[in-house]
Amino acid sequence: MGRRERVYLSVEEIPKYWYNALADLPFQLDPPLNPQTKEIMKPEELSAIFPDPLVEQEVTTERFIKIPEEVLKEYAIFRPSPLIRATNLEEYLETPVKIYYKYEGVSPTGSHKTNTSIPQAYYNKISGIETLVTETGAGQWGSALSYAGLKFGLNIEVYMVKTSFEQKPMRKCLINLFGGKVTPSPSLETNFGKKILDIDKENPGSLGIAISEALEVVFSRNKAKYALGSVLNHVLLHQTIIGLEIKKQFEKINEKPDVIIGCHGGGSNLGGTILPFIPEKLSGKNIKFLACEPKSCPTLTEGEYRYDNGDTAGLTPLMKMYTLGKDFIPPKIHAGGLRYHGSAPIIAKLKHENMLEAVAFTQDETFEVANLFAKLEGIIPAPESSHAITGAIKEALKAKKNKEEKVIVFTLSGHGLLDLTAYS
Amino acid sequence: MGRRERVYLSVEEIPKYWYNALADLPFQLDPPLNPQTKEIMKPEELSAIFPDPLVEQEVTTERFIKIPEEVLKEYAIFRPSPLIRATNLEEYLETPVKIYYKYEGVSPTGSHKTNTSIPQAYYNKISGIETLVTETGAGQWGSALSYAGLKFGLNIEVYMVKTSFEQKPMRKCLINLFGGKVTPSPSLETNFGKKILDIDKENPGSLGIAISEALEVVFSRNKAKYALGSVLNHVLLHQTIIGLEIKKQFEKINEKPDVIIGCHGGGSNLGGTILPFIPEKLSGKNIKFLACEPKSCPTLTEGEYRYDNGDTAGLTPLMKMYTLGKDFIPPKIHAGGLRYHGSAPIIAKLKHENMLEAVAFTQDETFEVANLFAKLEGIIPAPESSHAITGAIKEALKAKKNKEEKVIVFTLSGHGLLDLTAYS
Numbered sequence: 001m002g003r004r005e006r007v008y009l010s011v012e013e014i015p016k017y018w019y020n021a022l023a024d025l026p027f028q029l030d031p032p033l034n035p036q037t038k039e040i041m042k043p044e045e046l047s048a049i050f051p052d053p054l055v056e057q058e059v060t061t062e063r064f065i066k067i068p069e070e071v072l073k074e075y076a077i078f079r080p081s082p083l084i085r086a087t088n089l090e091e092y093l094e095t096p097v098k099i100y101y102k103y104e105g106v107s108p109t110g111s112h113k114t115n116t117s118i119p120q121a122y123y124n125k126i127s128g129i130e131t132l133v134t135e136t137g138a139g140q141w142g143s144a145l146s147y148a149g150l151k152f153g154l155n156i157e158v159y160m161v162k163t164s165f166e167q168k169p170m171r172k173c174l175i176n177l178f179g180g181k182v183t184p185s186p187s188l189e190t191n192f193g194k195k196i197l198d199i200d201k202e203n204p205g206s207l208g209i210a211i212s213e214a215l216e217v218v219f220s221r222n223k224a225k226y227a228l229g230s231v232l233n234h235v236l237l238h239q240t241i242i243g244l245e246i247k248k249q250f251e252k253i254n255e256k257p258d259v260i261i262g263c264h265g266g267g268s269n270l271g272g273t274i275l276p277f278i279p280e281k282l283s284g285k286n287i288k289f290l291a292c293e294p295k296s297c298p299t300l301t302e303g304e305y306r307y308d309n310g311d312t313a314g315l316t317p318l319m320k321m322y323t324l325g326k327d328f329i330p331p332k333i334h335a336g337g338l339r340y341h342g343s344a345p346i347i348a349k350l351k352h353e354n355m356l357e358a359v360a361f362t363q364d365e366t367f368e369v370a371n372l373f374a375k376l377e378g379i380i381p382a383p384e385s386s387h388a389i390t391g392a393i394k395e396a397l398k399a400k401k402n403k404e405e406k407v408i409v410f411t412l413s414g415h416g417l418l419d420l421t422a423y424s
Numbered sequence: 425m426g427r428r429e430r431v432y433l434s435v436e437e438i439p440k441y442w443y444n445a446l447a448d449l450p451f452q453l454d455p456p457l458n459p460q461t462k463e464i465m466k467p468e469e470l471s472a473i474f475p476d477p478l479v480e481q482e483v484t485t486e487r488f489i490k491i492p493e494e495v496l497k498e499y500a501i502f503r504p505s506p507l508i509r510a511t512n513l514e515e516y517l518e519t520p521v522k523i524y525y526k527y528e529g530v531s532p533t534g535s536h537k538t539n540t541s542i543p544q545a546y547y548n549k550i551s552g553i554e555t556l557v558t559e560t561g562a563g564q565w566g567s568a569l570s571y572a573g574l575k576f577g578l579n580i581e582v583y584m585v586k587t588s589f590e591q592k593p594m595r596k597c598l599i600n601l602f603g604g605k606v607t608p609s610p611s612l613e614t615n616f617g618k619k620i621l622d623i624d625k626e627n628p629g630s631l632g633i634a635i636s637e638a639l640e641v642v643f644s645r646n647k648a649k650y651a652l653g654s655v656l657n658h659v660l661l662h663q664t665i666i667g668l669e670i671k672k673q674f675e676k677i678n679e680k681p682d683v684i685i686g687c688h689g690g691g692s693n694l695g696g697t698i699l700p701f702i703p704e705k706l707s708g709k710n711i712k713f714l715a716c717e718p719k720s721c722p723t724l725t726e727g728e729y730r731y732d733n734g735d736t737a738g739l740t741p742l743m744k745m746y747t748l749g750k751d752f753i754p755p756k757i758h759a760g761g762l763r764y765h766g767s768a769p770i771i772a773k774l775k776h777e778n779m780l781e782a783v784a785f786t787q788d789e790t791f792e793v794a795n796l797f798a799k800l801e802g803i804i805p806a807p808e809s810s811h812a813i814t815g816a817i818k819e820a821l822k823a824k825k826n827k828e829e830k831v832i833v834f835t836l837s838g839h840g841l842l843d844l845t846a847y848s
Contacts, residue, residue: 108802108803174844371601378532379532380502417534417842422596
């Protein structure tokens with residue numbers, strides 16, 4: 001008793017600005033290229049896909065971007081999220097290390113994804129858009145965008161990777177509850193989907209395929225845009241609300257993290273967690289950033305650093321990133337999200353510049369950790385988030401061995417209540 | 425912004441004592457009777473079912489019962505739970521009323537049930553018990569007891585009402601995740617189950633039948649006891665942690681509730697919510713206690729106030745309560761918990777003495793409210809809890825009509841993430 005710390009912020013303490021790391025990073029990102037011409041993409045070319053305010057956020061180097069009042073009001077429904085000290089896990093590991101986690105599972109759809117779905121829906125709405133089309137893997141993003149669409153009066157259409165659609169019926173219910181329409185991908189509703197199914201009608205789908213289907217639909221409609229749940233600069237920008245809150249919470253308890261950990265799929269919760277600590281890292285403080293990914297989709301640990309498409313059909317701009325190739329499909333046994341073939345350009349460059357380390361874990365290993373964590377900490381983690389816990393445990397044990405009194409923080413990006421069948 | 429209030433308590437502020445209303449109530453409960461002899465049950469007769477410390481808590485009239493350190497340590501994993509002002513709901517209703525809810529869905533299994541499963545497991549453990557057998561309806565109690573069993577090293581066996589077992593596969597996963605064994609009831613594992621299935625092999629089960637099966641198993645085993653998730657005095661005692669926290673939270677914001685609302689199944693979350701306010705009510709303050717139940721299981725609103733068995737086979741003591749009859753089975757369409765034929769004797773007596781009002785709602789009505797609440801407040805309520813929300817909305821609209829500036833509080837006893845299929 002008494003040792004268990006939960007660090008809360010009041011609603012008034014929700015950060016009023018997102019932090020844009022592009023203002024401070026000691027390198028420039030390689031620009032996105034037009035997939036046909038291979039020329040540098042002009043911002044206006046991105047406008048076919050995204051509304052102007054988001055295109056602007058994609059390229060700006062302004063350090064702080066004001067969060068609109070309308071977005072803050074929606075954030076206030078679930079933010080600030082708690083920072084929790086994992087005292088039971090610490091005791092279990094018998095480590096001198098302090099382990100904290102930022103718990104994003106308190107959001108309406110149970111993951112960090114609402115941090116960006118809400119501003120994305122808002123900026124599309126004020127740009128006159130009526131329909132947002134998107135892809136989703138495990139369903140976290142699809143449900144988050146549906147929730148946000150409901151808030152701002154947009155139609156939401158979701159192409160969901162077919163394996164996940166079949167494994168996770170509850171996420172479909174959640175998308176529907178918030179008024180979204182969901183279609184398993186590959187589908188017969190697009191030419192690209194039909195082409196894929198012609199070749200292999202058992203194709204389990206991939207994020208790359210689902211993105212291609214969503215984009216095809218967007219290009220065929222009026223007042224429709226695309227929304228992406230990860231990877232892009234503006235998505236990571238919105239997610240910095242996580243790390244900015246973590247900073248405030250650590251200030252409250254007069255503590256500073258030595259190791260900052262996130263799971264890595266497309267890079268948004270990881271980016272949101274670590275980017276606000278870029279200034280400290282650049283000022284010479286010894287902070288370790290660690291990305292944790294699945295061995296079955298080892299983008300940062302085994303991918304190549306090169307230009308590649310964000311989707312399978314080759315409709316998106318070419319981006320410089322670590323990639324497993326746009327045709328990559330994770331093995332069918334792979335249960336969670338974290339199934340994207342590429343990575344956020346910012347994250348990829350951080351890795352390439354040795355400012356970020358990456359490690360991969362097997363599914364068995366992370367499920368075992370998830371079970372342990374549920375029993376010790378009373379929260380059932382999402383399979384995705386379990387990668388971050390696994391990373392934190394390994395770091396804690398390493399510090400224990402070296403007798404180092406470190407402070408570790410990781411983002412628990414979501415709960416696993418809708419993934420319980422995967423646990424069985 | 426700024427208007428949304430969430431009232432947090434620190435871990436140090438978790439109440440250190442449960443409150444026993446029997447010390448203050450202006451009436452005595454009618455004693456439980458032996459089901460065979462119809463004589464007043466002696467405490468030692470209860471010892472066949474429950475360990476001595478719980479039997480003692482069942483009958484004591486001591487006002488405050490100290491919460492053991494071991495239990496406080498486990499409470500600290502998820503308690504104190506937040507008190508949240510439903511500002512979006514208030515805005516939607518355009519009411520001058522303030523509406524607060526105590527959110528118990530933050531517990532490891534997503535409902536208030538862990539408040540009593542943890543102490544029950546603890547007291548059984550220190551009494552040398554190795555196995556706890558129980559029943560569960562929607563699965564909230566079964567998963568909560570499994571979690572607690574894991575914490576204190578007890579085997580947990582759960583007889584789950586068959587309809588719910590089939591409707592809610594996720595709860596079974598949750599029980600298994602925490603190491604509990606679950607059997608659909610009626611089952612072939614007990615003589616009573618076999619008898620029921622002989623008569624009707626399609627029998628959908630009921631809590632009364634499941635309790636009978638669990639008790640039969642307990643009587644046939646060594647070092648095994650029974651655990652009940654509601655109804656009994658000691659269960660309501662443990663649940664007073666809810667109302668005690670609510671009181672502290674209202675003190676923090678210098679506010680006092682005029683209407684206190686809970687959903688009613690067996691009476692434990694309702695009792696836990698309202699009983700700590702008994703002293704204020706007795707001192708003459710005008711506080712309304714309101715029980716909200718389903719029309720398909722209208723115990724308090726349509727049941728008879730008389731002695732009845734707690735289970736279908738007639739193995740439990742006879743208790744004086746509102747009852748629909750021990751053979752009552754809710755219609756198969758009934759989706760949630762709140763399916764018990766009886767009610768907690770304390771709650772029943774409060775109703776009988778006109779200290780508590782009760783109201784019943786249809787399933788359609790409460791699901792509509794649940795949808796509305798999810799959209800406005802960003803939390804998907806359990807179907808059970810939706811009855812309390814429905815009650816709160818009706819009270820708020822009544823106050824609006826009468827231009828009264830009331831303060832309403834209800835307990836949101838759990839989240840509905842594992843009930844999403846029922847929403848579709």
